[in-house]
Amino acid sequence: MAAAKSSGQLPIAKAINESLRSALEADPKVLVMGEDVGKLGGVFRVTDGLQKDFGEDRVIDTPLAESGIIGTAIGLALRGYRPVAEIQFDGFVFPAYDQIVTQLAKMHARALGKVRLPVVIRIPYGGGIGAVEHHSESPEALFAHVAGLKCVSPSNASDAYWMMRQAIESDDPVIFFEPKRRYWDKAAVDTSAIPAPLHRARVAREGGDLTLAAYGPMVKTCLEAAAAAEEEGRSLEVVDLRSISPIDFDTVQRSVEKTGRLVIVHEAPVFLGAGAEIAARITERSFYHLEAPVLRVGGFHAPYPPARLEEEYLPGLDRVLDAVDRALAY
Amino acid sequence: MTVESTAARGTTRSSGKRTAAKTPAKKAPAKRKAAQPTAPAAPAQPELVQLLTPEGERVEHPDYAIDLSPDELRGLYRDMVLTRRFDAEATSLQRQGELGLWASLLGQEAAQIGSGRALRDDDYVFPTYREHGVAWCRGVDPANLLGMFRGVNNGGWDPNSNNFHLYTIVIGSQTLHATGYAMGVSKDGADSAVVAYFGDGASSQGDVAEAFTFAAVYNAPVVFFCQNNQWAISEPTEKQSRVPIYQRAAGYGFPGVRVDGNDVLAVLAVTRAALEHARSGQGPMLVEAFTYRMGAHTTSDDPTRYRTDGERAAWEAKDPIQRLRAYLEAEGLADEAFFAGLEEESEELGRGVREKIRTMPDPDTMAIFENAYADGHALIDEERAQFAEYLASFADDPADSAAERGN
C-alpha cells in the first residue's frame, strides 16, 4: 500500500488512484463512493484496487442514483466523514445537480458556518475519446457559477495527485474535474514535494508575445500550440489555471501585463463560459496593457456533436493558433 | 394478476462486522450485513411466470395463458435468431473499428421479442440503449440503430415513424417521458398503451420512482418493463434493491409481476396482459423480466473483473433461443428446411448490415450547427458563419492545411 515513489512516472488516472489511496490511509474518515468504483475499480480504473485494500465500508459501490450519491455524501459529511464521490461521466451529474446546488453549496452558509461539507465530487469530463453522447461534456461553468462550490481541474499527473489530496483536505465542497482524455498521459509525480496552494495558477511555459490560459485537457493542447508557434518565431506563455473557482486572476494578470495579449482556451462552450469571466476581469484589471482584445477558443453554442465530428468541434492546435494569429494581428 | 406480498429476503453474511439498513421485511432481524454480490438469492423464491421451461417443455400458468399457431411460434423463433445475429454482427463491427461502442442484448432476446411482439402498431415504446430486439419488432431498420454507436449521430431516427423513441443513455429518464406520453394518450381518449423499458440498475434512479408515482396518480396507460439482467455494469441487482423489483409496484398502488425473461411465450403473455390492463383504463403495471446479460455491459467492459464464468454457464442452460427450438423440434413444428432457411436469412442480414455500415457516410462538419433549435438562434448563426470562414481559410493556403498541423 506504499504511496508512489518520489518522481515516479504515473499516468493521471494512476496518480489520482495513488492520491485517493494515501488519503484513505491518512484519514479513516475518508470514503470513496460511486457507481462501479469497488470491484470494477471504476470504468476508468481510477479507483482500481482500493476496495480490495480498504474494504467495502470505505470504498462503496452505490446504487445507480446520482442524487442519492451526492445527497448521502452530504449526510455522511454532516456526520464527520470526508466522502469522495465519483460521478461516472460528466453527462450524468445532472440528476445530482439539485443536491449540489441547493444543498451542498449552501449548507455551510445556512448554518452560519457551524457545519462543514468536505465533499469532493470527482467528474471525468471533456471530449476527445470517441464516446457516445453524454460522455464528453464540459459542464464546469454550471458549477463555477454557484457560490459555495470550488471547482478545480488538473492538467497533469503531479497536479492530479496533489490537488486531489488538497481537495479532500479542504473543508469546502470541491468539484474535481478530471480530464478523461488525458487519463493515460504520464508525468513525474513527486509525492514528497510541497505542493502549490490548490487554487494557484501555474505558468506552464514562459513566453513574451502572448498568453494562452487554459485548464485541464486544454493545457496540453496549448503547450503543443506554443511549441508549434515557436517554430514560427512566436513566443507564447501558457498559464495552467488549475482552478476554475476561484480563478487565480493575479497570475493571469501578471502574465498578460508582460505579453499584452490573451487567448483563453477551453472545451466548454465559450458563451458564458470561464473564458468570458477571465476576459472581463483581465480587461478591467489590465486595460492599458492589452494590445489586442482578449480572444476565446472553445465549444460552440450547439450540443456536443457525435464522435465523428468531435475533432472539428474541439479546439485543436489549428483553432488555437488561428486565435493567436488574430490576436497578434492587432 | 395478483400483487405479490413482500417476500422476506433471507440472505445474511454472518462474518460482517458492520450492520446495514433494516430490510423492508416485516420480521427482519435487527442487524444484518448487506447482501454481497456473491451471496445466493433469497431462499423463498418469488413467483416467476413461466410457460416454457428451460428444457423446452410447455407448462401452464393459472393467470397467463397463451395459444399460438405454429406460424406465430416460428415467427418468434425467427425474430430471436435474427436479433441475435444482428447483435453479434454489431459486436464484431465494433471490434473492427466500424463502431465506437456496442451494447449487446445477448441473452435478452426473449424479453425483448416477447414484449415487442405484444405491441400494437399504435402503441409507443420508450427504450434504453439496449432494445435492439424491440426495435426489430417495431420495424426500425437495424442499420439505423448503429448510427449513434458509430458516432455519426446522437439518435438519428424519427421516433414517430415507428412509434419507437430514441435510445436514452441517461439512466431512467425515459420512464418519465413514457409516463407523460401515456398521460397524453389518455387525455386524447385513445386506447393505445405505452411501454417504458428500463434496467435493474435504473430502478434506483429517482426519475423511475417519480415515473411510478405520476403513472399511478394519473392512472396512465403505461407498462413499466424492467429487464432485470442481474447486472448494472459491475453491480449486481442486490446493490439496487432489497426486494424483488416487481414488488415495488405494490407500494405505488399498481400491480407488478415477475416473468421468466428467457421464456418468450411467458413474456408475450404477460406483456399482452399488462398492455390490456393499461388500455382498459386500469392504469400502469410493472413487468420484471428476469433475464441475464450474457455479454459484457458494452464492448468497453471487462466482466471478468466482477463475475464468474460459472454464473454465465448456469444462465446458458436457460438460453431463450435454445428452449424454443427444443419445443419446436419436440412438437414437430419446424423442420430442417425452416432452420436452414433461417440460417441463410441470418447470413443475409449480417451481410446487409456490414454493407450498410461500411458505406455509412460521415456527417458534414457543419451539421454541428444543425437542429439545435427549431426556431433558430442568433448566436448559432454567428458561430456557424465564423466557423465556415475559418474552415475556408485553409482552402486558400494549402501549405498551411489542417492536416499538416494536425487539427
Ligand SMILES: Cc1ncc(C[n+]2csc(CCOP(=O)(O)OP(=O)(O)O)c2C)c(N)n1
Ligand atoms: C444517469 C446515469 N448514470 C450513470 C450512467 C452510466 N451507466 C450506463 S449503463 C449503466 C448501468 C445500467 O444498468 P441497468 O439499468 O441494469 O441496465 P443494463 O445496462 O443492465 O441494461 C450505468 C451506470 C448513465 N448512463 N446514466
Ligand SMILES: [Mg+2]
Ligand atoms: Mg441491468
